[in-house]
Amino acid sequence: MSTEDLTARARIRDAAIRLFTERGMEKTSILDIAKEAGVSGGLIRHHFGSKDGLREACDAYVFDELLKFKEEALAKGQADPAFVPTFDARQLLFRRYMGRAMLDGSEAAAAQFVDIVDGTERYFRESGMDMPDPRGVAAALAAMTGGLMILQDHVARALGEEPGTSEAMLRMSLAAGHLFLNPLGDAEVLDKAREALAAYQRKE
Numbered sequence: 001m002s003t004e005d006l007t008a009r010a011r012i013r014d015a016a017i018r019l020f021t022e023r024g025m026e027k028t029s030i031l032d033i034a035k036e037a038g039v040s041g042g043l044i045r046h047h048f049g050s051k052d053g054l055r056e057a058c059d060a061y062v063f064d065e066l067l068k069f070k071e072e073a074l075a076k077g078q079a080d081p082a083f084v085p086t087f088d089a090r091q092l093l094f095r096r097y098m099g100r101a102m103l104d105g106s107e108a109a110a111a112q113f114v115d116i117v118d119g120t121e122r123y124f125r126e127s128g129m130d131m132p133d134p135r136g137v138a139a140a141l142a143a144m145t146g147g148l149m150i151l152q153d154h155v156a157r158a159l160g161e162e163p164g165t166s167e168a169m170l171r172m173s174l175a176a177g178h179l180f181l182n183p184l185g186d187a188e189v190l191d192k193a194r195e196a197l198a199a200y201q202r203k204e
Contacts, residue, residue, distance in 0.1 A: 009047045012037045017058050021097045025055055025104050059101060059108035062094045069094075092164050099149035116142045132194065148172050 015037035019028045030051055034041045048054035069091055101109035120138035124131065131137050148155065152172065153163040161168035 008037075008039055008043060012039060012044055012047060012054070013058055013061060016054050017062065017093065017097050020055065020058060020104075021093060021100050024100060025051070025106075055101075055106065056108060058097070059106055059112075062097050062101075063108070063112050066091075066094050066098065088166065092166065092169060095149045095169070096152065096164065099146070099152065102146060102150060113142060113146065116145075144176070148176060 012033065016028070016033045019032055019036055023032075028051075030041045030044055033051075033054070034044055037044075044054060048057055098109065098112075102113070117135065117138045120141060121135045124134040124138060152169065155172055156163040156165070156168035159168065159171055161171060
């Protein structure tokens, strides 16, 4: 593949990511993407085959970039406890894209969610954390984190912040961190909930 082809492919992908995020996949046409990228619809089909193929490529690229960002942030945080990650425009766009992909029913987003749950559960088990249902906790944590991505514009407005900004994302992340470190319930309430679930399961 020539350098020109690679450049066109990246331009198409980036245009699709922007439009899929803003409008959703169903409301975005190949012609919309072609116009945004400054290419022909035929060139999009040449590189990606179809709109579904293009979305799969966008999903894979975004998820890979978010994983790299997470790994880099974790490494910097371990090296410097005072490190605070900053969310540039590109990272914010990717988080918005991922939230939209989950709402749009992307198979890649669904698979990514399961992968996140699998990895989180594995971390819990390997760390020896004491919890009765590691997978349930992993799934709930992934859902809460994903919910912030999906609802980030609404959360930002509720906080009086401008949606899609690093300040809004950082404030949401810090608030989530506070909840993780300062649970709203206590052990007694959780034990009662477990007892209620166990009683329900015995009746089935």
